[in-house]
Amino acid sequence: MAQYQAPLRDMRFVLYELLDAGRALAELPGCEEATPDLVGAVLEEAGRIAEEVLFPLNRSGDEEGCRLEDGQVSTPRGFREAYRLFCEGGWPGIGADPDYGGQGLPTLVEFQVHEMWSAANVAFSLYPVLTAGAYRAIRAHADEALRRRFLPPMVEGRWSGTMCLTEAHCGTDLGLLRTRAVPAGDGGYRITGTKIFITGGDQDLTENIVHLVLARLPDAPEGVRGISLFLVPKRKVREDGSLGEANGVSPGAIEHKMGIRGAATCVMNFDDAEGYLVGPPNKGLACMFTMMNLERLAIGMQGLGLGEVAYQSAAAYARERLQGRFMGGPRDPDRPADPIVVHPDVRRMLLTARAYNEGNRALCAWAALAIDQAERHPDPAVREAADDLVALLTPIIKAFVSDCGFEVCNLGLQVFGGHGYIREHGMEQLVRDARIAQIYEGTNGIQALDLVRRKLFLHDGRLPGRFFAPVEAFVREAHGRAGMGEFVVPLEDALRRLRAVTAWLQEEGPQRPEELGAAATDYLRMFGLTALAYLWARAAAVALERLDGPERPFYEGKLAVARFYMQRLLPQVHALEAAVRAGGATLMALPDEAF
Amino acid sequence: MAQYQAPLRDMRFVLYELLDAGRALAELPGCEEATPDLVGAVLEEAGRIAEEVLFPLNRSGDEEGCRLEDGQVSTPRGFREAYRLFCEGGWPGIGADPDYGGQGLPTLVEFQVHEMWSAANVAFSLYPVLTAGAYRAIRAHADEALRRRFLPPMVEGRWSGTMCLTEAHCGTDLGLLRTRAVPAGDGGYRITGTKIFITGGDQDLTENIVHLVLARLPDAPEGVRGISLFLVPKRKVREDGSLGEANGVSPGAIEHKMGIRGAATCVMNFDDAEGYLVGPPNKGLACMFTMMNLERLAIGMQGLGLGEVAYQSAAAYARERLQGRFMGGPRDPDRPADPIVVHPDVRRMLLTARAYNEGNRALCAWAALAIDQAERHPDPAVREAADDLVALLTPIIKAFVSDCGFEVCNLGLQVFGGHGYIREHGMEQLVRDARIAQIYEGTNGIQALDLVRRKLFLHDGRLPGRFFAPVEAFVREAHGRAGMGEFVVPLEDALRRLRAVTAWLQEEGPQRPEELGAAATDYLRMFGLTALAYLWARAAAVALERLDGPERPFYEGKLAVARFYMQRLLPQVHALEAAVRAGGATLMALPDEAF
Structure with a gap:
């Protein structure tokens, strides 16, 4: 059966060990109260709602669906009661401005919470996440009278x-x-x-x-x-x-x-x-983009949340299901078979899921923190840099994370074998639910075009540097640290390739826009993989420092997944680079009518 | 809307231009009557049944599903009548022995027909394809009394x-x-x-x-x-x-x-x-494998058939749907927008679909012809070689072709954008129907283990050579031919990598079986991609020779897709090779309980 526990330990790792969010948020006016203790309590309570209220309605909501009768839509049984609890807890307004009744928590926290809603019940989560996006657009662009009239009841839910x-x-x-x-x-x-x-x-x-x-x-x-x-x-x-x-x-x-x-x-x-x-x-399209950009990031979180459920469910199944023997000799000779988690190919699927999920959690949190910095940091240069980074990462998160989410859900289904294909186990629903994230709010192909046609050229092409600069600084610094070679060397290789391709696209694009279109999807994936290599290398650096503490197995796990990522998933960038370099002629040669 | 026309032209290309099946079948006792004319008529009639009888029931069958009432299962409306027509046409027995009432057509023809049933209505096709598999097992292993009693009504359907x-x-x-x-x-x-x-x-x-x-x-x-x-x-x-x-x-x-x-x-x-x-x-498992091996190949055909529908539907949609402008300037300024087939990223999806579909059609036909040769060729050395090739290719076809099928169906859905996610358009059903092929009759992970643990070592490891030998002969011969460099060079590179990895696995495997498990899935995909490179290079060789004839656009299409395959898809072998070389430690380091 599909199962879900809010990944609070990994969220703490990302926020406070990887991104140093305690210090970063303390610098931001309006975020002073979002201390690690408060945030911890918020995430724990959100996790409880996700696990106990939303997740139990996920499969029944899928089976029942929505109905339209007499001009009125009904949501599935249980959604109304869950929504009432959701509002009573103040969740619709957690990221909203206190001036309109919100709790004013940082976007960083809002995103973690949204991951949990998406994981537990992505269909349910869409109602409040669209409200949150509409709130942002109205707050940013409507006049104060409209805001006073419409925002407070939206913030209340x-x-x-x-x-x-x-x-x-x-x-x-x-x-x-x-x-x-x-x-x-x-x-x-x-x-x-x-x-x-x-x-x-x-x-x-x-x-x-x-x-x-x-x-x-x-x-x-x-x-x-x-x-x-x-x-x-x-x-x-x-x-x-x-x-x-x-x-x-x-x-x-x-x-x-x-x-x-x-x-x-x-x-x-x-x-x-x-x-x-x-x-x-x-100017409506520009105004709508205030909402759209938030939704695009939220969709990345959907892929992540569903991927998390798929991983947890598959891992639990793999530890319990007895089938076959470990190739190196029986692990558990007293039982009729070993649990399938001993099989290398099952581990490959589970590790792929973990590497993408945990890497993408860090990637999304990095962008969320940058949103908070872009909105609140006292230094305009920091605000500008953060805003650039968010603009650059938005299409990558929307497309790359939702692609990974679909892939991970399929891996989770695969671990269940034939049982994964049967509705009652809940795994195939994850696949169906995850599939839309690659399409709505601009298909992933459109995200890739946004990246190569718009984001590479905005502000004289300075956006990619907002990513390259911190990665390069990290690489330089990490080279000298004991044990970091196995992580930094592949990261540096991927970064070098990504930089070269980026420079080529920035150079060629203005004269040959169809080359940008031809490169777009493969380039975006290359970017996403390189970003994850950076975040996994940083995670490894943190883990190496904390190995001797009481949570040694947790940090050993991070190192094992980081190694797996570098050696088995990151090499995709080679193939993607070759595909991008192949150029547009490979796509444009066939006449339209030959399709 | 999903749409389907039997791909008779491409089947003729594969059978008679690529594989020279006219000559090959004429050598086989019992296949003399399967002339190109007869086979063409059979395929045309099968195509008509697929398009006119089975395809119209595909979506209604999905919506309605099967029911169990009072101990009796009912199939969806229309299936009974379609099955009656199907039997009246003699289709259940087309590959069966005339001694039991069958038509004795070669497996090569049976497979082409099965692709069409799978494309038109994979759910329907499962009933007769399982009958055909059971027929084979009974014919091979039951005594003559049982065969006489049970086979004729099965052959009749x-x-x-x-x-x-x-x-x-x-x-x-x-x-x-x-x-x-x-x-x-x-x-x-x-x-x-x-x-x-x-x-x-x-x-x-x-x-x-x-x-x-x-x-x-x-x-x-x-x-x-x-x-x-x-x-x-x-x-x-x-x-x-x-x-x-x-x-x-x-x-x-x-x-x-x-x-x-x-x-x-x-x-x-x-x-x-x-x-x-x-x-x-x-000895039941060995006997059942007579059936299982046929079903595994049939499942590859399912992936192929569904991929063909996905491609055709997406291509038609892309030619009609007006959205956006070509990046190099409007193609059709008199209309409000250009058809989306002009966009490079849409072409990338369509070309990926074509490259896999047409390549896999050739791969499956190659294996089918080898089955006929293994069963009927007068020369025992040819029979043995063909039998080895079938044994080697069976897990590759089951897993690689079904993986491609799922990928292609997802690409087809993606071309439809949001409309692809809506049930009425029929694209999401293709994705759901294709997903099972990666699971049943042995998950694709199990296929990969069959390849690396069993097929690499059978008969002192001679099986891979049955693939390498003809590929190498082709490479040597094709190097000297005008225009073939762009196809042969990447093929040779992939072949060299595959040979090296194969040798490494054959060397290390006996001592370290978990290394085989760790390599299995990535190795199988590497093998599948290299096999397709071989078949695309051969297709290009045929096309180059026929460019000046009346079907120039057809052969230009083959060359364009072959180029696309070599430059944009085949480079995946680099990443896969790296993943295989990373070895088992990347998978086995994490303790079981850490998942």
Whole structure:
């Protein structure tokens, strides 16, 4: 059976041993209260909710799915009660500004918590994570009156948020969208159009739903420069914040999906619905990106969370399932067979899962801490550097971590053998749930294009240096430390290759944009693998220093997984480098009609 | 929407241009009638059945699934009628011996046909493919009286076959199995026990079901040396072949699975059921392997078939879906956007699919032709060489081709973006259906162990040479041919690496078996990739010779995909070689309890 315990020990390792988050957060105004003790207590309580409230509803939610009846969506049995508990605990607002009723905890903490929600019940987690993203966009771009009216109930969880971009004929290419907004004469707007794939577009968890909708004003220029952002509530909201009558917003259908079946994915009809402009006219896409960027990182956390459940479940199964004998001779001759964890190929799968999960946990936390620094650090140079790093890492985390998550879930299923394919064991649900993360909020191919076409060239190409500089500093310093050679040498090799390819893309890209497209996916994976090599080498450095303490097995485990990563997974960069260097001609030669 | 047209042109290319099957089959007694004309007509008719009869039932079969009511399994609506047509066409017996009513077509043809059934409706295809496997085991190991009694109705499709190995506590490790057989005194046996995961264990398509069951005789030695094979019909069969009363065989439950939901996967209870010994006592596992080896190859074909549907569907979608502009400037300025097939990253996905599909089609056909040669060639040395090659390639085809199939189905889904995740488009079903192929009939990890522990050492280690010799001969010969350098050089590099790793494993394995286990999966993939490099280089050689003919675009396509394969996919062998060379210590260091 799938099983889950919140990985609190590894989170502490990442936050306080690897990233020195105690010191880093203490430097940030507004984060002073997020001491290790407080954060520890928050994570422990979140872990309890994840394990005891959300995880038990995961499989039943998948079996039951959502229903649309009489224009109202129902979530699976148990979701309403769980959501009520969730709100009572104050979880919807943990990262929100205290000015609007939030708890003001750092993004670093919010991300750890989000990993746990995703692991325990990714379908459930989508409702609050979209609310958190909508909160961010409204807070950043709406005027203060709108913020006062809409944010406090969202922070409480009484109202939820959604993100309405996609239309049937356009997902990636938003320049084509047709939803219209016309001024109503009272300062407001009337929105008309149909959006598809709207997660939480309707549900029975909250009193109201705040849709953030991309639409065109009557005089808008064509394409992406003519898109504006509107706040469109399900029920109208009076100026005093009380609920009014129904707005012209209704779910037209819900989708039957491969997974995340407890999350209602709706076709949403906006029919002359009252809405409010958020941000300047025709700047809607940029405003929406405040939400989108958070969601992209959250999706990385989904891959990570599901990968964690897959690993834990597979490891437990592998320790218990008796089948075959260890090749070097029976390990447990008194039993009819050895547990399958003795078999090298089973270990290969489990170690792959661990290497990706723990490496990606560090990668996501590194980015989360950089978000906190970018928002709060007193030194503008530090803020700028952190902001650059977040911009660089966002597509990598969204795509690389979700790819790893899918791979790890499949490895977990594989460890279960035939039992993994049977629904009741819960492993195949992880695979189905993880699959969407590679697609939504911009497919992973789009993330790769964002990395190579945009992020490599932003601010005169300075972003990659925000990654290379700390890695190089670490390599230089670590070379001299006893026992670090086996970690630093492969890291340095991967870094050298990544730098060379990066320089080549930055050089060639402006003249030959299709070369960027041809390199994108393989380059992004190369970047992700190198980032993990850096974080595993740092983890090894920490572990080497603490081997003689009371937690020796924990640190020996880190060293073993770090070695496995360097020797068996990192060599992928060689193949990826070759693929990137092969260039665009390998892709473009075949005429379109030959496909 | 998922769509499928039988890939008859590529099958002709593989059979008659790449493998010269016309000449090869003409040499084989009993295959003289399988002329290119006859085979072409058979494949065309099979393609029609696949497209028009089986494919339309694929999604409805998945949605509806199978039911167990009152001890009887019902297959999805339409399956009975389709099966009737299938039998009327003589398809169940196309590869069977004319002595038992079969059409005696070569295995090479049977495999092409099976690819089409798998593509169109893999759940449906499992019923006849298991019958074909059971036919082979009975024909090879049962006495003539049993054969006369049971084979003709199986060849007609009136009766089906199953394969009953797994029990709840043992799948891979059959030495643990507990099902018992006791002599009944009349020359027959009584079988008692419970088997799980029995595909087609019950259904409503056939008059009777012939179960092949592994069980232990009362005096049997422990472990795999004490397993015997029994034929246990659902309904008893009188000596004249007429149906008698119900036997003690009943489905206890059907599984709810991730995919192949139109195939009934049953828990089967045998309760003092009458059965017949097949083959010698205690040699049941070896006899069952006659069936298992065929099923393993058939599973490779499943991955291939599903990958073909995924490719065709994704290619059609990519040519139609308008989204974004080509990076080198708009391709179609009069339309609102370009079709997504212009984007390099979409092409990367489509070309990956094609390179694996077409390469694997050639690989599977090569093995199928070798089966025909092993069974029929007049020269015993040719028979032996062919038999060795089949033994070597069987685990590679089962694992590598099913892994590629799953990857390709996921790429196909990805090309559809969010629409791929929605059930109605049919792409996510391909992913779910393809996933089982990596698990059943021995997980792909078990295939890899079969390759490194058994096949590398069989007959004093001569098997790998059956692959290396023709590849080396080809390389030597092709080096001198104009235009072949870009294909032969990477092939030669991969071959050199594979040979070196093979020699290392053959040298080290006997002393350090856990090294074999540690290398297994990565080594198998390295082997599969190198085999495809060989077949793509051969395809390129054929294409170069025929470029000036009327089908120039077809051959240009072959060259473009061959180049893509060599430059962008084959470099994986570098990473795999590094992983294999890293050795077992990277996997074995962590203590069992640390997982």
